[in-house]
Amino acid sequence: MRSTPVRLADVIPFSWVDGPGNRFVVFVQGCSFDCLACHNPETIAPSGPAARVSSTGELLEQIRVAEPYLSGVTVSGGEATGQWRFVRDLFAEVRADPQLARLTTYVDSNGHALPRVWDALLPVTDGFMIDLKALDPEVHRRLTGRGNELVLDSIRYLHGQGRLHEVRLLLVPGYNDSPDQLARTAAWLAALDPRLRVVVIGFRRHGVRPEHQHLPEATPELIEDARRALAAAGLGAVVTV
Amino acid sequence: MELPELRRQARDIVDDPTLTFRQRMHRLATLAENSLEPPEVSAACAEALDKRIICDMYEGNAPHRPRYLLPDYATLLRHGSAFLELGPATDLDEALTTLLIGYSQVPSITGYPVWLGDLDALLEPYVEGVSDEELHRRLRLFWISLDRMFPDAFTHANLGPDDSRVGRMALRLERELLQVVPNLSLKVDPERTPDDYVRDAVETVFACGKPHFVNHPMMVGDLGPAYGVVSCYNSLVAGGGSHTLTRLNLREVALRHEGERTSFLDELLPRYVELTAELMEARIRHLVEEARFFEHSWLVTDGLLHLDRYAAMFGVYGLAEAVSIVLEHEGVDARYGHDDVADELALQILTRVHELVAARPMPYCEGNGGRAFLHSQSGIDSDVGVTAGCRIPVGDEPDLLRHLRTITPNHALFPAGISDVLAFDDTARRNPDAVVDVIRGAFRTGMRDVTFNLDSNDFIRITGYLVRKSDLARIEQGARHDSTFLGAGSVAQSHVDRRAPKRIVAHEIDAGPAR
Structure with missing residues (x-):
């Protein structure tokens, strides 16, 4: 059988934080962003000391072992869309496999991808979870090293296709937590869809590179402020972590 | 003495x-x-008991009531009781009162009833026309009565497999009251139990460590449609029960082993299974023929209990240690739960014990075709250096998938229950559906029953029963629940408070976006 290769950072047979239910998660190696707040900075470079080459065939074997206990499979990263041919083929093979066909397929992405990438993934993907690091392009650039035009387009596009499972906001104090930014972000998301599931995650230092360890962690009060701002804009499905 | x-x-x-x-x-x-002198047994049996290779669970020297009774409470509600001078229950108040009266007259080893019945099925006929508010008020008083009148964590109620108002209210009361009693099991059937009900139960586990989850179709296959889960996860035929529970310490047997695996499986195991069976038989005969329990108990004369639905429970424990010891003799250093070779030997040992128990006729065990039921015995407070039942040693548990794959093949062999405890960390709270997935998967792959323990509530699961940490902290001043004394012993001896929690994801990627 044809088997597509992948540069892999890690695999977790059971995850409870990467989409609905219990999920098998593939973390691919390499990311198009270089976030200050990255919890897994070793997965940013195209290859790393812990990275290895695997394939859809090998992963399918591992998924079969965990299958009885799963809701589905998620590809995360690194950046999943950086190896979108692999994601497309993995999900297609999951759907074609009689034992695995019941599993749902999700992509966890930074949103920095062109429509043709989403078009390739849409036929085999049940849901997309997209990070919005900041609504303000300049803040976004300071946090990630790149602008957010593609990210905003992706969120709109995937929502239009009915496959946007959630938008995730990582609150980094001093960067994207000002009341004004929170209010504008809330308004933008609410204008898109007031029923949109929005997950607010507070920044924590764990795993972050030494040079960014000075960043303050998000306080419970800040997370609560953000939740209130989002609710005030009319968003009805806000989750805080 | x-x-x-x-x-x-x-x-x-x-x-x-x-x-x-x-x-x-x-x-x-x-x-x-x-x-009194214990029932007479051979010198070899007495010696094995004295050395605690086999164990009578300290049930007492003169068995005069069965260890486990599963009275048919539906009969009590429907027909009343001549002994208790009660007529049939005609409304919810009468049903609740009749049950409390009945429970107070059910014997056991601890003096408190070990089974309260399928409470949802028992009460559903009486709740039509009762408002939610009224149902809450009355069931709440009933629930409080259970904990105060029967202060023993082995007292066990069952719910499911069908969704019901009573079942939902029971889960809500569990979350509100946070009581030790009743212990609780939910019967789960993939065809009948909706996800939403299982999720409600999972969220109840987050609050109070209950309920325990039971694979209903598998139980029905082994025990018939009328069965109950009682005490520390002993599954037995309803309207019957188990005369006694005697258990075999597989670690102690392995310590007497030398040489080849075959000598362990074909010489040592048969010898000690027979000695355990001999002890069991002597105790059953005393109960039935000497103390004549089934000739005088009101439960029998009023039709709530039937000798022909009785069996006995053959328990094993110390599997993990036995496996390592036998492998050591083969020059292999391997651990149950971590190495395939150990998991395979574990299953081989259990399969052998199962064969031996299934081949040994046992008197007054018509509830299981004249044989004892095999049971994975989940430990008592005085056990030291030996792991409960077929569990992976406390603190040495592997990741969740490996844990499930190690223990699942064993479950088919234990119709009378095999309770494995999985410790989860707080990540579970944010994703109850993931826990539902694990339960569904466990039953899909042939697990019989499963229990979760969460570190972050006040409850700790000891062997199968629960104690409150806050009660343990005050144990020197006594305890209202008898079982809390036993729990204190288990924490001191077996460190059951140190189960390795399943983090499910590494902390690095716990925060959501993996960047």
């Missing part, structure tokens, strides 16, 4: 300031029972 020793022990009980009146009375009765 010589008279001076008996008197000394009686004096200690009477003078113990931490015991309630009822606790003293129960201990005095046990002391009196144990002043």
